[in-house]
Amino acid sequence: MSSVVETIAPVAEPKKRGERTKHLFSLLCHDWYALIAAIVLIMMISMALFAPWIAPHDPYKMDLLARLAPPIWMSGGNWNHILGTDLLGRDLLTRIMYGARVSIGIGIAVVLAAGMFGTVVGLSAGFVGGRYENAVMRFIDFQSGIPYFLMALTIIAAVGPGIRNLIIVLSIGSWPIFARYSRSLMLTVRNQVFIDAARVSGGSELSIMVRHALPNLVSPLTTLATLELSRVILSEAGLSYLGMGVQPPQPAWGLMVAEGHDYVSTANWIVTFPGLFIMLTTLSINIFATWLRSATDPVQLGRA
Numbered sequence: 001m002s003s004v005v006e007t008i009a010p011v012a013e014p015k016k017r018g019e020r021t022k023h024l025f026s027l028l029c030h031d032w033y034a035l036i037a038a039i040v041l042i043m044m045i046s047m048a049l050f051a052p053w054i055a056p057h058d059p060y061k062m063d064l065l066a067r068l069a070p071p072i073w074m075s076g077g078n079w080n081h082i083l084g085t086d087l088l089g090r091d092l093l094t095r096i097m098y099g100a101r102v103s104i105g106i107g108i109a110v111v112l113a114a115g116m117f118g119t120v121v122g123l124s125a126g127f128v129g130g131r132y133e134n135a136v137m138r139f140i141d142f143q144s145g146i147p148y149f150l151m152a153l154t155i156i157a158a159v160g161p162g163i164r165n166l167i168i169v170l171s172i173g174s175w176p177i178f179a180r181y182s183r184s185l186m187l188t189v190r191n192q193v194f195i196d197a198a199r200v201s202g203g204s205e206l207s208i209m210v211r212h213a214l215p216n217l218v219s220p221l222t223t224l225a226t227l228e229l230s231r232v233i234l235s236e237a238g239l240s241y242l243g244m245g246v247q248p249p250q251p252a253w254g255l256m257v258a259e260g261h262d263y264v265s266t267a268n269w270i271v272t273f274p275g276l277f278i279m280l281t282t283l284s285i286n287i288f289a290t291w292l293r294s295a296t297d298p299v300q301l302g303r304a
Contacts, residue, residue: 027295034291037284044281048100056082056091059098059251063089068267084269086260092269095251096277102252104281106167107233111225113171118178119221125179126186127209137183140176148173149238156244166245170232181224185217219296226289230282237278253278 028035047054067089070077077084083092125136152169159165189195190213198208237254239245246252248259253274260270 024295028291031291033287037287037291040280040284041288044100044104044277044284047097048104051094051097051101055094055097056080057094059090059095060249061090065089068263068270070267071269074269083273084267086256086270087263087267092256092273095256096253096273099251099253099256099274100277100281102163102246102250103233103236103254103278106163106170106236106246107229109167110170110174110232110236111229113167114174115178115221115225115228117171118175119182121175122179122182123186123209123214123217126183127190127213133183136179140180143176149235152235152239153242153244156239161244161247163246163250166236166239170235173235174228174232177228178221178224182217182221185220186213189213189216220293223289223293223296226285226292230285230289233278233285234282 028038063085066081066085067087069081069085069089071084072079072082074084081091081093083096085092086095121136125133152173155169155172156165159169195208195212198212236245236252237257240252240254241258243258246255248255256274257271257278260267260274263270
């Protein structure tokens, strides 16, 4: 008993939730790149959530008399269409706002679905071990050997495009990442002292995995989910650009780029602005996730 106490004693007492939140906010305020990325993400998510109330026009309303109108700062632009219009006269700013609802919404849905399923499979494989772990890992290795984008194109070609099928396909391609990562995390945790203590106290395997192991893995899994959100948004944009994802007239950033690629030389704003929003969103997610990974490192939190 004394040896266990001596081992545990030097470890810093974990901070309360409120103190951790204040500490993370303080770290964020001292990292300008991460702070700007967080602000951009908040703006993008707010734009997606409140698009029906803040968008200046109907995203589906066509006005052929105003087609290919330039942005306000270019010759011929007007305040009625700040970012211009597309080839059918639809307001570009409005469609970008509604496109954020689709693109970011699909990304979040895929990360939640793939994250929950992959985490459960990976945690159980790492905790149980044996033949079950070998079977799971061999299946993940098999799926990882299939090119992700080729698999997505093949499945969508078979079942048809659309938002629901797109979410399912992207989730199928994403869950092995969560499973492999959560398994590796579990392998580092399952032989820790507190897990052995929970077994000695009579806890069931399921209870130990959920109540004792999982809380210690939430932080790195959250960071992974944030990074995966960026990849999923790019994958959705790529599939929609190829006509295998979101279908017109539904606004989505990748689809908007596809609709305007024939007008790059005459009306480049149709492609530029949706592409710019894709770039800003994914770049901000990557910067914020990188900061989050270092800020939630238990070693650094213990030293703070």
